[in-house]
Amino acid sequence: MSENISNQSEYVLETRDICKFYGPLKANDHISLKVKRNTIHAIVGENGAGKSTLMGILTDTVKPDYGDIILNGEKVVFRNPMDACRHGIGMIYQEFMLAPNFSVFENIIVGFEETKGAFVDYKKSREKVEKICKDYNFNLPLDEVINELPVAMLQQIEIVKVLYRGADLIIMDEPTSTLTPQGIEGLFQAMRVLKAAGKTILFITHKLQEVFEVSDEITVLRLGKYVGTYDPKDLNQQKLANLMVGREVILQANKQPGEPGEPVLSVRNLSVYDQDNIQRLKNVSFDIHAGEILGIAGVAGSGQQYLSKTIFGLSKAAEGSKIEYLGKDITGNTPRENRADHIGYVPQDRMVMGCDVKTSIWENTIMGYHRAHGFKTRWLVDHKDANQFTEKVVDDFAVKVQSINSNVGSLSGGNIQKLIVGREFSQDNKLLLIEDPTRGIDVGAIEYIWGKLLEFASQGAAVLLVSHELNEVMELSDRIMVMYNGELYDGGKYGEFDESQLGLLMTGGVAQKYETIE
């Protein structure tokens, strides 16, 4: 009996020599790891380390070239993704797998409905969902349509969904990337409840801090290879970062607070209404000075993006708003005029707004500046000039490309971001509007872009940094403002407030509204 239990309970999952090659790329190169039952097991690694491929193999969305999966001590071969699900592996994807316009309840049951013949047995399904919510302490509005629900709630729906499907081993892919500090705390709480109920969690992340907060064990992957499994007590963030990257990494941005110069951008009483006539910005006023990085923190959807978009001319400022740039009124100017005025913009959505993935690297590098700054003879594009410029950006920003004629879509996310940032930084811009410059890219590239951003500001440009990554705002900004519900609140100077104070502001905790001193 005891023999049986120890056999059963020590490792819930084991992979042996898992390999997956894409041509010459070794996405997974003989990965063997063991996951103890009833633990929270973190899997960390840079982008391209093979985490996603490995998880794809575990859920059978990717077929391994070689290797075995051992589940509860038995070798299993999955025939299709449903097979993995039936074996009790539940996956929570980074992009939530939820259908808009569907109610929470429908989203949970779809595909696994309790049935009466061909009909859905709504009553029985409902009871099952309600029982799970009660057992695991989730409080979900089952009949509401998911569209308006906050991200943290959506994630809980995903968790209930995999539990409903009978998952025993729950894989979470970068679950914290869209959450607020408070939301992350809530998620960790839920993870602990799941663990207490006997579930095992595989937690994929590249945020080091979180790893130490919840995990019982940490597995590091690097370049498709298994580096090792560690006890969090034996590591610290710095050591873990070094293991992930394989060399010494600087985790702090090493910011040198400088003296701000003349105001470059003055925004007064800026209000913006969206297409549904909801006010997204409410009388926002602030200045940015030369050589200064102004960081805007806030929960996603608080109105930050309307700020940078409106300044750049992508959305319309309401009556009475005033945006002044170097003493000139630019309210209502088009993006083209703004580019010509040396205002740069790095949009959050790099794949859609930042570049065109289906065109070449050189085209993307001059994109937006093809009129404002030359690159053309009178009628035609000057290829020589454009190529020279592209080569320069690619060199200066260490973008790994095979040829500047290949499509941008062939680059990795980090390299695309380096290219876009490089494009905006290399144009002698006096003002840079930048949104989430390091979203979803790995430690090495973050380090690089942070360094470039600080260097850029120190040369006298003004930077408006809008980021959902609180840590990023805190590391880089000379001055921090927190946006909540379309209004700006003072978040102090560099290093003045700590994370929990700013987190409180982000969720509407008491604070003084930010007023510009006239």
Next chain:
Amino acid sequence: MELLRVMFSTVTLNATFRMSAPLILGIAGYCFCRKAGIMNIALESFMLIAAFFALLGSYLTKNYMIGTLFGVIAAVVLAALYGLFTFHLGANGLITGVGFNLSGWGLTTMLLVMIFHTRGATNVGAVSYDTIDIPVINSIPFIKDIFNNQTLLVWLAPILTIIAYIVMYKTTFGIRIRALGLNPEAAETAGVSVVKYRWIAMLVSGATMGLAGAFLSLNSLAMFTENMSGGRGFMVMASTMVADGNPLKGMLFGLIFGYCQALALTWSSLGVPTQFTGMLPYLAVVIILFITNFKNLKKFGKI
């Protein structure tokens, strides 16, 4: 005044019930495509070709039921071809659809000339649907003038709509097909085979378009004329889009278009120029699309 009076006369309402039937039949099936996220502009050709083959079947066998079966099979084959092109061979749906519609017109006209040696086949010896006399309805004044003595196909339209509604909202098939249209990836992770469900939706819509086509050629006079679907396939598409795939709402829009067609008939019998009355149903499409999308106009120019 007379024009206003006939707007609510039993003649017009009777014709509405009848003329909306092909639209409603098509809508009942196309709702599944809509919910599954398939846009199919080839419906027009499905209807036209089905109408031709229904007539041909009825002509060959002297049986309108078998004629209808011919039409349904023709449309299902077309749906299968369209599905093959767009789901598996990576063809662009818009271009494929245009190709289908133009070839549908050409093919039916060519076959018409080859087989019947005419560009408008009436009285070729095909059998059309019988009207059904329902005694219960016949005893109610006013109602009897609208609903009695209609054919099986006309009655099938609301019946199919109700069945489609129940399937859409009460069965596992319905909930899955709605889910996969909203987020195919999510449906795939929920074990719902997107391709399989899309195929089912595609073939179901083919079958109901087949019924709609059979209606055109076999409902009253057994006849076929060049391009006789006359844009009804597009009306099916428009109604379904406006109703967002809800079969009951779709039926409502089908009735509105049917009403316009009926009104066009009664008005032109009162001497209103046919050039004007012929416009009515199409005008209704434009107006309904405009009204239902009016809210988007306000969003124009903002992010």
